[in-house]
Every structure is written in C-alpha cells, then in structure tokens.
Amino acid sequence: MTFDVVSFLHDLLSPGTWSLWSLLVAGPLSLACLTYLSSTIRFQTARRQGSSDKRLLQIPLVPYWVPGLFHTVSLLSPTVFLPKVVKKFGTNSPLEVRASWLRFIIVANPEHIKAVFRKTKHMTNKSNTIFALKYLMGLPKDTVRFFRDDDSGLNVTPRKGSTVPDESRIKFLIVHSLLKLLQGVHLEAAGKRYMSTLFRTLDTLHMVPEYQPQLSVDGGWTGFPDLYAFLQRVMMSSTVETIAGSKLLELYPGLVDDLSQFESDVPKFLRLLPRWLMPEAFRVQQRLLEGIKAWHAYGHQHSDCNRLGPDDPEWEPYFGIKLVRRRQQYALKIKEMTADARAAEDLGLLFAATANAVPSTFWLIFQALKDPVLVSRLRDEVSASLRTPPASPESTQGDLESKNELFDTAALLRQPLLQSAYAETLRLFVVAIVSRVAEYSDVDIAGYRVAKDSFLVMYTHLLALDPGEWARAGRTLTKPLEEFDAERFLVEPGWTRPLGKQAPAATTTTPAAVQDVDQDKGQGNSSDHDPLSYDGRRFSMDGLLGLWIPYGGGDHLCPGRHFAKQQILLTFATLITKFDIELAFPSPGAAAGVKPDMSHAPFGALPPLGKVPFRIRRKAT
Template sequence: MASILTYLKTYAGKDLGGLMGGLGAKDLPILSASLFLPHGAANTYTVNLYQLVCLCLSQGNAFIGRALNGLKPSTALEWLALLVCLTMLTSLITISITGIQSALAVSSSKSGKRPPMLPYWIPIAGSIYPFLGDGLSLMRRFMQKYGYKVPAGLKLGTTTLYFVSDPQFAPIFFKPSPQMGANPVLLYFMQNVLGTPRRALPLYAEDNSGGHPTPFPGSCVEPENRIRFHHMQAAHKFLAGSHNGIQLSERYTDILRRNISANDTVQDDWIDYPDFYAFLRDMMFSASTEALCGSEILRLIPNLAQDFWTYDDHVPTLMKTPYRWLAPKAYKARDKMLDDIKLWHEHAKAHSDFTKIDPQDPDWEPYFGTKYVRARQKFFHDIKMMDANARAAEDVGLIFAASVNSIKVTFWVFFEVFTRPALLARVREIARLIHESSEGKESHTVARGNDPLLQSIFAEATRLRIAGIIGREVLGNDLTLGKWSIPKGSFIGLYSRSAGLNSDVWKTGTADDPHPVEAFWAERFLVYPKETRPSESRSSDPDGLKDEQRPHPKSRPCTPVLPEKSSAKPIFSTRGLNNVYVPFNGGTLACPGRQFARYEAINTLVEFALNFDIECKVPTTGWEPRMNGGFFPMGSLPPLDEGIIEAAYASD
C-alpha cells in the first residue's frame, strides 16, 4: 500500500499512462483486499482471485499504454486487465477526494460546518460493505481516526449515519423530542427482524404523539393508536421500578434453581460440557421466559428455546438482507418464532383473561404470566390495525429484548469471574455473608443484586461487551452541536462502545496498578469516600438536579482520597457516567427492564458459584475469546471462539 500512495504523489497531475504503468502486481493484493474482499479472508476462492487479478495486472500493465494510444483490447485477459486498472484508478481517486474532504472538515474553523465523513474507496456504496461485514472493526478504526470530540459520518449507500461521541451531546438521545425521531430505524427492524406485517407499520410510522400522557403539540393521533405511549405506560406501571423488578427477579431465581436441580446433565462428579454457553443460555432463557410469560408457553412449545436461538443466530442476516429470496433460512427461522408465539396467544386466550390487570388480580398466572404481558395484550387488542400477526411480532420482540442482551452479557460475567480465582473467591464470600446476614430482612435475590462488587462486575461486562447504536433521525431543522451542524433528515447515532471506551471519563487505576478501558476491571464502578471520577466536576448536588438532567461536566483527573483502610468501604456508583455508560439507553428512554437484567445476571452467577465448581478451559492464562462482530450493532455480542465455551463442572 505504501508503494501505491508513493506513486500517487509521484504522478499527481501527470498522464494516466504514467500513473497506471507504475503499479505492479505486488500492489494489487493489498488494494483488492481493501476494496472487494472480507478482512482476513483466506479461503481457496480468495487465493485464486488474488492470483487471477495479479496475473491480469502483470500482463495488462504493458497493454494499458497501448490502450491509451487508441488500441483496442484483443483478448479477454486484456479486457480484464483494463477493467481492473480502471477500477483501481476510480477507487484511488475516490479515497483521495474523500480523504481530503474529511481533513478539510476537521481543520475548518467556521461555525455551522458539516461533520467529516470517513474516507471510503467505493463510489456511491461508501462504507456500507465493511459496516455490514465487520462493523466492529470499522467502528474501531472510525474512533481511532476521529476520537471522542468530533462528530463524524459514515456513508452507507445513499444514507449517511453521523456518530456523536462527545458526552456533552449524549442527552439529545435520551429524551423524547419533536426534533428527534427513531421511526425509519424502528420500522426497518420491525419489518425485517420481527416480521411486523406491512399493514401494521403505519401505526408506528404515523405516531408522532410521543410517550408522555400529553401528546406533542400538533399531533392528531387517535388515543387508542398512541402505540409509544401505551408501551411506555405498561412498562413503567408493570415492569419498571423496584417492586416489579424485584418480584420478577425472585420468580426468575426460583425457576432457575428448580431447573438446574431437574437437569439430567447436572451431576455430583466432574463432567466435560462441550458447549457451556449453550447450556447457560438455554437455562436462562427458559427461566426468564417462564417468569415473564408464564409456564404454559414452554409446556405448549417444548422446543421454544431451540427455535429462539436459531432465530437469534439469523438476526444479523435479517438486519442486512431485506429480501426473503436472498436468505430463505433466516426468514424461515423468523416465521417459526412467529408461529410459536401465535400458537401460545391462541392457547392463552382460550384459558385466561388478559384484561385482568387490576390491583386485586394475580401478579402472575401460568398462561400470560405477568401483568406486564397482559397489559400489552389488552392495548394490542384495542388497536384495530393490529391483527394476530402484528401481536405475534410484538411479543417476538418482547422475548428478544428480555433475553438477548442479558443472557449474552451473563456469559461474559461468568467468563470474567470463573477465569479469575481470586475474584471468584470474593464472589463466593459475598454470597455466603449475604446468606447468613439477610435472613428475615430482605431476600437473597435483592441483597445479591444490590451488592457493590457484584453490581460493578455486571456493569463492567455490559460496558465492554455491548456494541449497540442508539439511533435517531433529525426532524424539523438542522441539528446544531457546538460548531457542527447535522442536516435535517440525517440519521445520528450514539455508539455504546465509543462511550464505554473513552479513557477521558473512566477510572483507569493508578500508575502502579493500571486498568486500561479496553480490559475488564471488576472494581471500575466502585467509588470510595471522597473519590471523584474523571467525568465528575463535583461530589455534591448543589443544583438539586438528577444525574440524567445535569449537563456533562468537564473532565478532570481521578483524585481518590481514601480514609483509613479499616473504614474505607466502596459503593457502587454511576455518578458522572450517565452520558457514557449507555448499554440500556438513558434518561426517560432507558430500558425499563434494566433492573431485572442486573438481578438476572448477578443471581445466575451466584447460584452457579455457590453450587458448582466450573473450570473454563482456556488455551493460556490471560486469553479471552473474541466477540462475534457479526451481531454488531444488535447489542450484546456473543463469543466467537468455541474453545472457551467448553467447561468442566461438578456440583459443589
């Protein structure tokens, strides 16, 4: 690649023949890999393609000069050589122009300027192929180039997606606003991934009333069709809050404990389990689904867990392939999930009344499960545009949201704890002390979920292992962010990992005990008395604002001031991190099930830590599996390497 760039400089402004005549076959594999081939591809097809293209260029270099003098290609190889060289030239011109435009945008001092665009090789397509193929690596390069202060864009075909990484601008993503919408992103996800029928999409597309009881000014949506408001009302009434979260978590923990005891593979002797991740996710899925949706759905559909994880494996394909004929297996898996949910709905309606959500009605029953699920069914049936298929798509989305992030993150919690013997010993000691001290006071489920270290472990895993994009569309006028201006109609995104890896705002240890943001540190969310984070400018609340309401303060170095060791007890805190710790969105749009997700992961860890010895089989000390970037930007990333999932365990 260096020789290509050198040649660009040497022949800038000279004739085409001089430029192309100096490119040798040795340059082409480097360039073609960037343009056409997946990163790191090493299969036979790729090798043969490399050889073919190199042969074409080596044979065609001499011909290019003749072609420019009016001679026509005489062989297929010469035609191919000409095509390759012209493609290279087009790509080199494109990357040069977009690179210059990006540099000028960054260096410009004028106000109201457009953000820079990441330079790209392919005209029109832009960065869409690397975004769809290995978006995790693309975003890593993106952040390395622009850092955390400069909003910048990706050209994705005919669409531009601008990323905002400066924490001071994060609050625009966290509150409903007439100027910010999520309709196009939401509608695409609903239609492709969840299978929402086309006739129901206008219900979501036309709802401009917001999620509050009072609609936004100018909204004419009928009260029964305010789908966003109904969703938020049901979630905040029956899912969010300490009472609902604790109740659901306790039910989940009881079911998990019961399922572990009843599992035939759990024995008193050491056994090898070749796919511990699959075992863990099936255990957690069954427990969380029963706790949320009732026991009848699993009795009626015994293979629901298998159907769901097959569907989840195809979700990245569904996101990237809007045509059924291009991905028949993916759409078949989605259809199977929809059929499962419709079967459950019909069975539950025949045996239960989903309108019973009053205080005197049971909090949980076996057919529809929680009041939250029943409340959703109630307002679904009140909306004329929602038929059985639309209701099924909604509950596929519910189970997807309740399972995917929390279960995959729990695997990473297990990996980090069970590969660190000292940390595992601390977790077991905490669990033992809670068991001895919380009798008659609060449930073990609650005490575990509120323990500072256990909360910090969970939060650190979500910081590192969730790679999602909080996306919005700019409505109304152009969006002004400092000296930058995002044009109306553009899409903007807050990338969770760019926020989570910003070393300017996170604790990174000390010079003697460093903990870089790229690595797991169990105590990153623990704060000692009088300690301030880099993201904080004060340790009190003189203005009376809640954390999510306060503008992001200027960063300053972490200045821990610790009392005597005998009295220093850290607490778990996200103070000062509301704009950078965003695995569950933020502000008024924060996921209402985030408390349940925390209790779910922590109590699953503790139940296994107390009752089992688990030995993760890793190649070397300090090794960790790669994250499966194919699931970017869907949220929590599962492990890519299969070796780490193999484990040996025995009942303790």
C-alpha cells in the same frame, strides 16, 4: 498463429496505447485523488469553523475517494470502519459519513452523546425499532406502517401537531407499560418469580435429554460441553416462564431450542440475507410466531388480560406478569395489532428479555471462573446477600416465591464488586449501535446543526474503549480497556468526578429528559452514596453518562434494564451458591483463547465463539 511477446510489449508501450492507458487508469485515479483532496479540504474547512459564531456549526463530511459510492464498501464491515474513522478524525465534532444513498452521523464524544440523549422531543429511535420488528420479528407490513405513522412521541402528552389517537400511540403504550410494570413492586415480584423458577429449572434439568444424568445429587461432578448452551437453557426457560407464564412452555415445549436458534441467526436476519440463503432460520422464526400466536389464543380462552388491578395476581400461568396482560389489553383495541402483529411484538419482548441477558451472564460467570481470587471475592458478596430464613416456617406459608427466596435481592444488587463486575461485563461485551433520527426538525446538538431526518449512530464500543475519555471522566485505568477488569467501576473514598466537563446546557430540556439524565447516572442501578464498600472502595457510575451506554440513554434508555440486572446477578449468585462450577478445558491455557463472536456486533451482547466445557456439582445443603 503464435503469440509475439516482443511486439505485444511494443504495442503496449507505444505512445498511442499510452493515451488509452491514461484514459482507463490514470483518469479514474486522478479523479479519485482530486475527489479525496477536495473532500479533505471541505472537511478541514468545516472543522475550522469558529465556535464564537452565533450560527450552528456544520458537521464535517468524512473525506472519500469515489463520488457516488463514498464509503459503501468499507461499511460492509461497520465494526472495523467506525473505529477506524473515529481514530483518524477524532471526536471533537460529530462526523458525517456517506455510503451511496445512505447518510449518517457518527457521534462518539460523550458530551455530544449526552446532548443527543437530552433532545428527547426531537429524536426518536424509530428506525432501529422498525428495522428489528420488520426484519427480525416478522411484523406484518400494515403494522409496520402503523408503527411508522406514530409521531406522538413518548411523553404522556402527545407531541404538538400529532393527530394519533391516544389508543393508537403504540410506541408510548409499549415503552410506558414496560417502564411502569417492570419497576417497584412489579419488578420485585418478577425478580422473586425468576429466582424460584430458576431453582426449579435447575432441579429438573435432568428431564432435558442433553442434561441427563441429574446434576449430581450425590456430590459428584458432571461435565457438560457448552456453558453458553447451559445458560441459554436455564435462563431462557426461567425468563420465559417468569414473563409469559408457564402455559407457553407447556404448549410449546420446543420454544427454548427455537429461541436459542433464532438468537444465533440474528446476524443473518439483520444483514438481510434472503430467505433462500437461510430457509431453516425463517422456518424457526415462523414456528416461534405460530407458537406465540397459539399461546395468545389459548390464554384468552382461559384468562382475562384485564386483570390488572392491585388485587390481581402479579403473575398467573396463562399470561405471566402484568406487563404481558397489559400488552394484550391495549393491543386488542388496535385494529392494526392483528394476531400476527401481537405474536411478532411478543417475540420481540421474549427476544429483548433474553438476547442480551444470557450472553452477559455467560461472560460474567466465565470471567469469574477464570480467576480464583475474583470468584471467591464475588462469592463473599453473594454470601453477604443471603436472606436470613424466616423465624417460623408458617410465616411464609403458601408463598412459593418467599420460601424459595435465597437472596435478599436488593442487598445483592447493591454489592460493590458484583455491580462493578456487572457493569464491566456490559461495557466490554455489549457491542451495539444506539441510533437516533432527527425526525421532526433540524436539531442543535452541542452547537452543531443536525438536519431533519439525519440518522445518528452511537457505537457503544467506541466509547467503551476510548482511554482518553475514561481518563477525562477521572477514571484510572489499572488494566487496558480491551481487558476485563472486575474492579473498574470502584472508586477510592472521597473520589469525585472531575468538574468542568459538564454537558453544554441543553437548549430544550424536558422534565422527562432531566429525569433520564439522573437515571443514567445510575444506569448500573447504584447509588453513589452507597455505604457498602469493597476494600474501602465504592461502586460509582458518576461521570460516565455518555461513556457507558450499553442500555442506550435518554427517554429510550432500555426499559428492561432493572429486570436484566436482576436476571444476570440472580443467575450468577444462584449458580455459585448452590453449585461448584469449574471450567473444564483439556489444556490449562485454553480459557485465554475464548473470544466473543464478533459476527453479532453491532447488534447487542456477543455470545462466545465456540464451546466452553465445564463441570458442575451440587453443593451439600
């Protein structure tokens, strides 16, 4: 039998077949068009609601084509979808999006974000935390339930109606021990410890096979293939030793390699790839958990985690800084915090302490090395922060940190161009979703009704790259927001932020929330009245609350941010003071081709895509 094209076409185009076609194609197509039309009308109607109305406004639902499916397919690539939706529908109101069973609300207007951050009593970030603990850190199921059941909030006084006993207020215990023990004298001690550990790590780097021979003691250059891997090596081991003590690395010498591998596997874990597709990633995760568990057991045999008094050491080799001892102390009193759960929690801490700080330091150094003028100006500020050596060596006898204290850290952290370059690095390279859930009731966000259980999404890059909002905040854009501008956060003398863009009065502002808002003003850790100036300009974060959010905000604002700033700037300062470093691409224009690895978005700071070769030589002392 031969195939007759003519009769086939005849059949296809005959009236009977047409009705089949219209049923198969035109039917669904018209349904999709009708759905889109009606959802657009509903969207526009919601958008036109009168704000004079006393009732709270309804959040418009982004139009969609396919009922039931909604935006599921587009959401497979959230970093493309979110900017596209916001570009199309604007930021005047929050936007509700549906993707099959999932509903969430995009908040992309800085005023609305401020309002979200103020609702500390009503909003939690539990879903994000639990997601990360469960799928990334391997927290056991029973402990996940225990975390989920904690409805006591972050205030010293538990939320009204919560029956969680004080000793089981896990979220409060975690966040408050971090806030308390990573500030003031504790933060200062951790910074000094980090600095001296970093010096030692750099001095002994040749003991790591990939970094032989020794970083040129003879003044010659040594080339290495990968600046990011180098920073991972030196920053991770210095951070782990500072936070967790030296015994962990002694017991588990492969920890830095495993933690580096684990961090590069984050996108796979958080995209929920099954175990059979990434067996090696799960093996590494398991090794980390077992290694941490063994360290805990060893630590408890040799040290006492109750040593938290003012006369007890800020750091000791078994459990590191007081924060880690405190975490063991409260966790040991909670039955759900089994040895496996404590290992997962501390994997979370080591991850949080390195996963964003290392890539951020990479980009700061990389941007500086690309630009000879910038690096020399940053070096001037670093030199101005060098500590004057003590008059007599005896005055610091016995105190290793003080002897190794090359920088006056407080002075370093106040330098205007350094702070601006640091803030700019985080603006551009931290690509994260900060989320909140209206856990306890409906909430009023800037006049909009956010229904109980709604999931709110604030995407750092939407704000970081929105020229209209930066202009409204009174910032002049010398370079486009897509580019790195080390001076972006410097303002002229006498500059003040435009008035009239204050956040709408919060309906319920707790004292903690007010305090956070003040903190947020200086998330870069600066004072707006800092006498230090750069070319007559000063560093200022004023007016950027809700716009610069790499550390989130409100009472969940990252409690590790002060330590992170120290890590980043101390590492940068040490490397450019003790060494000469240069990028070593074979061709001159190659540096321009170095891009961030977007597969890590929206999970935090982005590592570079590919390797960045460099050469380094120790400076003559």
